[in-house]
């Protein structure tokens with residue numbers, strides 16, 4: 001199943017936020033979306049997920065979803081968005097409650113999602129008992145429970161310290177390895193983009209237009225190897241050189257606002 005951004009433009013009143021953005025997230029593909037602060041990345045993700053109607057253009061899904069998918073597009077949020085009063089398994093089961101699934105089928109799906117994120121032993125814990133990294137694993141597990149075709153991730157690791165972020169990136173590499181699930185991945189962090197994405201959409205400052213689409217030819221497994229470090233840094237520098245001037249302008253604009 002493909003997710004298509006088809007000539008998307010968006011305004012909030014007078015404020016032009018996105019300008020004619022088109023790209024495709026192919027089946028099993030990870031597309032990172034990077035760009036200066038305020039260039040419209042989160043707005044674009046909301047449009048892709050159907051939460052917001054663009055001023056013009058459209059977000060479209062093409063092709064059949066996986067047979068057992070309850071929700072082909074599923075969000076993973078920066079702040080985890082967990083229910084504080086519910087334990088881990090209840091949080092993961094939550095999106096399944098109003099589906100046709102039997103209690104036994106729900107249980108099987110929750111068990112599978114918990115296993116894939118290493119949370120089986122934490123199923124009775126409450127969010128406040130968990131570290132930030134484990135909370136985000138619950139957020140990811142909840143997304144996996146509906147068997148999505150494409151994850152929509154908005155800065156999923158930015159609330160985490162650098163070591164936890166590294167571990168979660170390894171989790172993502174593992175979860176994405178079989179190519180069954182794709183992702184649109186909004187991030188400020190160019191290391192995450194280079195490590196996880198097949199292609200990186202670089203937006204200009206607001207109104208966000210596509211400046212460039214950078215393809216990463218190495219496999220994700222290769223990128224984790226020490227020998228790839230130099231190449232990875234080159235790619236990050238290439239991205240930073242595309243963004244830097246506009247990031248400075250965007251920062252000044254925010255400070256003067």
Ligand SMILES: Nc1ncnc2c1ncn2[C@@H]1O[C@H](COP(=O)(O)OP(=O)(O)OP(=O)(O)O)[C@@H](O)[C@H]1O
Pocket residue numbers: 012015017036037038039040041042043044188206
């Ligand atoms: N609901 C809204 N109403 C009005 N303006 C909005 C709304 N949501 C976002 N904006 C504005 O639209 C612009 C783009 O916001 P958005 O959050 O999409 O950018 P971003 O690239 O994700 O930002 P950041 O990099 O800081 O996370 C910003 O100027 C923001 O203030």
